[in-house]
Amino acid sequence: MIRRLTWFNATALTFGFTFLYLPIVLLIIYSFNESKLVTVWGGFSTKWYGELMRNEAMLDAAWVTLRVAVFSASIATALGTMAAIVLVRAGRFPSRTLFSGMVYAPLVMPEVITGLSLLLLFIAIGLDRGMLTIILAHTTFAMCYVAVVVSSRLVTFDQSLEEAAADLGASPLDTFFSVTLPIIAPAVVAGWLLAFTLSLDDLVIASFNTGPGATTLPIKIYSAVRLGVSPEINALSTILISIVTVGVITASLLQKRLVRRGYQVE
Amino acid sequence: MNKGWRRAVLIAVPYLWLLFFFLVPFIIVLKISLSDTAIAMPPYVPTFSLSEGWSGIQNFFSGLDFENFAWLLDDRLYINSYLSSLWIALVSTFLTLIVGFPLAYGMTRAPESWRPRLLMLIILPFWTSFLIRVYAWIGILKTEGLLNQFLLWLGVINDPLIIMNTNTAVYIGIVYSYLPFMVLPIYSTLDKMDDSLLEAAIDLGCSKISAFWRITVPLALPGIAAGCFLVFIPAVGEFVIPDLLGGSQTLMIGKTLWNEFFSNRDWPVASAVAIVLLLLLVVPILIFQRMLEREQEGSK
Amino acid sequence: MNEQSSTQKRNQQTVSGNSSTRFEKEGRTPIVEFRNVVKQFGEFTAVDDVSLKIWPGEFFALLGPSGCGKTTLLRMLAGFETPSSGEILLDGKNILPVPPNKRPVNMMFQSYALFPHLSVRDNIAFGLKRDGMTKENIEARTEEMLKLVRMENFAHRKPHQMSGGQRQRVALARALAKNPKLLLLDEPLGALDAKLREATQFELVNIQEKLGTTFIIVTHDQEEAMTVSTRIGVMNLGIVAQVDTPAGIYENPSSRFVADFIGDVNLLEGRIEGEAKGKHAEGNMLFAANGIETTFSARCPDQLEAGTTCWLAVRPEKIAISKEKDTKAVNQVSGVVDDIAYVGNLSTYHVRLANGRVIKAQEVNRRRVENREITWEDEVWLSFTEGAGLLLAE
Numbered sequence: 001m002i003r004r005l006t007w008f009n010a011t012a013l014t015f016g017f018t019f020l021y022l023p024i025v026l027l028i029i030y031s032f033n034e035s036k037l038v039t040v041w042g043g044f045s046t047k048w049y050g051e052l053m054r055n056e057a058m059l060d061a062a063w064v065t066l067r068v069a070v071f072s073a074s075i076a077t078a079l080g081t082m083a084a085i086v087l088v089r090a091g092r093f094p095s096r097t098l099f100s101g102m103v104y105a106p107l108v109m110p111e112v113i114t115g116l117s118l119l120l121l122f123i124a125i126g127l128d129r130g131m132l133t134i135i136l137a138h139t140t141f142a143m144c145y146v147a148v149v150v151s152s153r154l155v156t157f158d159q160s161l162e163e164a165a166a167d168l169g170a171s172p173l174d175t176f177f178s179v180t181l182p183i184i185a186p187a188v189v190a191g192w193l194l195a196f197t198l199s200l201d202d203l204v205i206a207s208f209n210t211g212p213g214a215t216t217l218p219i220k221i222y223s224a225v226r227l228g229v230s231p232e233i234n235a236l237s238t239i240l241i242s243i244v245t246v247g248v249i250t251a252s253l254l255q256k257r258l259v260r261r262g263y264q265v266e
Numbered sequence: 267m268n269k270g271w272r273r274a275v276l277i278a279v280p281y282l283w284l285l286f287f288f289l290v291p292f293i294i295v296l297k298i299s300l301s302d303t304a305i306a307m308p309p310y311v312p313t314f315s316l317s318e319g320w321s322g323i324q325n326f327f328s329g330l331d332f333e334n335f336a337w338l339l340d341d342r343l344y345i346n347s348y349l350s351s352l353w354i355a356l357v358s359t360f361l362t363l364i365v366g367f368p369l370a371y372g373m374t375r376a377p378e379s380w381r382p383r384l385l386m387l388i389i390l391p392f393w394t395s396f397l398i399r400v401y402a403w404i405g406i407l408k409t410e411g412l413l414n415q416f417l418l419w420l421g422v423i424n425d426p427l428i429i430m431n432t433n434t435a436v437y438i439g440i441v442y443s444y445l446p447f448m449v450l451p452i453y454s455t456l457d458k459m460d461d462s463l464l465e466a467a468i469d470l471g472c473s474k475i476s477a478f479w480r481i482t483v484p485l486a487l488p489g490i491a492a493g494c495f496l497v498f499i500p501a502v503g504e505f506v507i508p509d510l511l512g513g514s515q516t517l518m519i520g521k522t523l524w525n526e527f528f529s530n531r532d533w534p535v536a537s538a539v540a541i542v543l544l545l546l547l548v549v550p551i552l553i554f555q556r557m558l559e560r561e562q563e564g565s566k
Numbered sequence: 567m568n569e570q571s572s573t574q575k576r577n578q579q580t581v582s583g584n585s586s587t588r589f590e591k592e593g594r595t596p597i598v599e600f601r602n603v604v605k606q607f608g609e610f611t612a613v614d615d616v617s618l619k620i621w622p623g624e625f626f627a628l629l630g631p632s633g634c635g636k637t638t639l640l641r642m643l644a645g646f647e648t649p650s651s652g653e654i655l656l657d658g659k660n661i662l663p664v665p666p667n668k669r670p671v672n673m674m675f676q677s678y679a680l681f682p683h684l685s686v687r688d689n690i691a692f693g694l695k696r697d698g699m700t701k702e703n704i705e706a707r708t709e710e711m712l713k714l715v716r717m718e719n720f721a722h723r724k725p726h727q728m729s730g731g732q733r734q735r736v737a738l739a740r741a742l743a744k745n746p747k748l749l750l751l752d753e754p755l756g757a758l759d760a761k762l763r764e765a766t767q768f769e770l771v772n773i774q775e776k777l778g779t780t781f782i783i784v785t786h787d788q789e790e791a792m793t794v795s796t797r798i799g800v801m802n803l804g805i806v807a808q809v810d811t812p813a814g815i816y817e818n819p820s821s822r823f824v825a826d827f828i829g830d831v832n833l834l835e836g837r838i839e840g841e842a843k844g845k846h847a848e849g850n851m852l853f854a855a856n857g858i859e860t861t862f863s864a865r866c867p868d869q870l871e872a873g874t875t876c877w878l879a880v881r882p883e884k885i886a887i888s889k890e891k892d893t894k895a896v897n898q899v900s901g902v903v904d905d906i907a908y909v910g911n912l913s914t915y916h917v918r919l920a921n922g923r924v925i926k927a928q929e930v931n932r933r934r935v936e937n938r939e940i941t942w943e944d945e946v947w948l949s950f951t952e953g954a955g956l957l958l959a960e
Contacts, residue, residue: 016366
């Protein structure tokens with residue numbers, strides 16, 4: 001056997017995963033620290049979680065972030081799926097290269113540039129900065145990620161399935177909703193989740209496009225972190241990490257079950 | 267609705283959205299970068315309105331100059347931040363490769379039943395907040411932080427290391443944050459590799475180590491290149507990591523742009539900085555896209 | 567086997583069924599010897615106590631269904647697997663301690679395993695460079711190999727720019743370049759289409775004859791094994807079931823498995839009645855099939871005793887079919903035509919006997935199909951000679 005776990009490979013794996021996870025583990029441990037000093041252990045306590053629950057500003061920011069993420073992820077998923085279908089299926093049309101360029105470019109665009117340029121657009125058209133502008137901004141860059149995820153699924157899609165549906169008398173719209181969508185559904189869901197986390201996560205673009213009353217959680221965390229490490233932020237981080245971990249594991253288990261039931265034709 | 271209409275709507279909706287929210291903003295950035303500081307200072311007057319028609323467009327193009335770009339060339343700060351951004355991105359890409367390759371290689375050598383779980387472990391941090399992951403390092407790298415406590419306790423050092431607020435901290439932050447982007451493409455090329463190629467090399471007289479250098483590494487090159495681009499391109503424009511982990515002497519262009527915009531409130535210069543940053547990144551971005559296209563053609 | 571190919575003639579001439587025993591008597595050293603080799607993967611026994619000798623200059627085929635252990639046997643020779651117990655000798659020396667990159671054995675892989683980043687020339691030269699040969703020697707040898715497989719004009723191509731047949735030839739050249747004592751071929755023609763495969767089989771044989779190198783080929787395709795090899799080892803469930811020349815394997819299978827695996831065969835269950843009498847019936851026994859009145863005279867190399875349960879094996883092409891009873895025939899039985907499979911040159915008649923078993927009889931179509939005298943539901947007589955049938959205990 002050529003593929004073997006030698007001591008070298010085992011060391012690389014151990015070192016690599018320790019590097020990836022140790023900081024997160026330490027962050028979680030110190031969220032239960034009694035002491036105000038983050039780096040000195042003062043005994044176990046959950047008091048910072050209590051503090052966090054009483055922090056109105058933080059809770060408001062979380063609520064804003066959640067709404068922004070749900071709206072932008074949903075619009076981005078619709079637009080991104082359309083863009084993916086256009087990329088994979090629409091064939092040739094005028095300035096197709098420009099279109100695919102516009103889909104792929106935001107993926108590698110530095111966030112500072114995207115944020116700045118959108119802000120200048122909103123000012124140019126006289127749109128007041130607030131939740132709406134953040135949603136529009138997040139939708140724009142998240143739809144490109146959705147398009148990439150969905151189009152990679154569409155590429156491997158067996159087109160004869162659609163032809164079979166049409167042959168059996170389904171109209172194109174029927175075919176899309178009864179055959180195409182169910183088959184690409186895992187990719188669409190993955191795209192939504194990706195768009196949702198990207199929006200939850202974003203500091204830079206939100207900072208440029210935020211306005212009064214639209215402070216998102218990352219902006220709040222950032223301004224707190226700039227002042228130094230605080231156990232309250234550790235507690236907040238722990239909660240966010242737990243939610244994401246549970247979400248990702250549930251999603252992957254669900255997908256495994258779907259695959260086992262044969263829903264996903266790979 | 268007939269077929270032609272449906273197709274037109276399907277194309278038009280995402281197309282117009284991207285035109286309006288992606289391309290038009292760039293044109294505005296370009297325009298403002300070429301405007302005079304005084305006019306463009308906030309409170310900001312819309313420079314372009316459709317109601318003015320043709321004359322509006324004419325106004326839009328009149329009075330443009332390269333003053334702000336000349337300013338960028340004049341002040342050493344900007345040139346230094348560009349150069350230092352490129353250098354920091356280059357060094358951290360190399361470091362990410364050094365950490366990422368053995369990890370990806372080790373994953374392909376792990377028992378097959380582990381691999382999906384290992385892959386999940388690589389992807390999981392990517393879903394957790396970037397900001398939180400960078401924040402986690404502050405507590406570790408601080409002068410009175412956990413790393414120094416640990417090393418002092420071990421007796422390896424007598425005085426705490428100064429890592430926080432230096433470029434070293436920025437390197438660590440970038441390697442840590444971008445590691446999944448390096449590992450995933452390398453893993454997928456290594457995993458796709460036909461094992462019988464290595465057996466053939468050994469059969470023809472190679473030792474295992476020389477088979478690694480002569481077969482595995484050359485065949486992993488596309489993955490290595492993709493990983494390097496995926497780390498290098500965003501690292502050049504990185505703001506959060508140099509801002510939180512780097513010190514006042516850490517110059518990176520993302521940070522400079524941010525300061526220009528939020529502290530100095532000089533929007534035209536910020537726009538000019540953005541345009542130059544984009545020009546710097548155009549070449550690597552184009553190479554990367556070309557690479558992806560070629561890969562897609564190859565897989566067909 | 568429909569056609570007696572020219573290579574098959576060669577099989578019978580050069581290495582007759584007895585030549586290996588002759589080598590044995592002369593005290594020659596086999597090029598390869600497996601001694602009680604066992605290979606286990608966890609609970610699964612892939613190779614179960616195999617002992618086998620292969621002589622210099624042979625073109626030896628390991629034939630068997632997938633999972634029978636033939637590839638594992640080959641990979642142990644190459645050094646990619648280590649036996650759980652037993653010994654493998656190359657030229658009389660134990661090669662188990664020798665790592666794969668130091669063995670004078672080269673392998674042609676099923677997937678060809680051509681290095682995709684290297685040109686044809688560099689692929690062929692790859693092994694030579696590892697040997698520290700001088701640049702001139704490497705070039706000369708590479709050129710020689712390119713010529714051998716007729717790929718001189720493709721030396722600069724990359725593997726993905728070539729057809730399957732060309733890749734196969736480059737893989738062969740690369741494996742032969744180091745002039746190995748032994749060439750191992752793992753399903754070398756599996757990826758080629760039927761027409762090309764046939765042509766390539768002859769090419770392989772020609773190259774082997776020209777070089778005189780010992781070839782060991784692993785295949786699941788019995789026709790391929792019969793065409794190219796001088797001797798065949800039929801494997802099943804980790805065991806070597808029979809080793810013989812292609813003709814020996816076909817005409818004198820030692821078990822029902824071998825009879826059934828090589829070519830098409832009719833098997834009837836029954837028991838031995840006693841010794842057969844007749845002019846050509848030396849060593850023959852009388853066999854009674856279950857549920858049929860008539861007895862058959864057939865060869866019985868295992869010398870089974872009367873009353874033993876056994877199977878009668880007869881190849882379809884050795885059974886004649888006619889509408890009238892043949893008074894002279896020794897072995898004769900009647901039945902009804904169930905089905906006729908027409909493949910152009912041949913027709914196979916599926917005839918149902920009184921006991922419900924279906925026997926296949928194959929005839930060359932000398933007449934046009936419209937003029938065929940036998941058709942569905944006809945009552946027919948099947949007959950075969952005393953030498954045609956074989957009685958098998960296992």
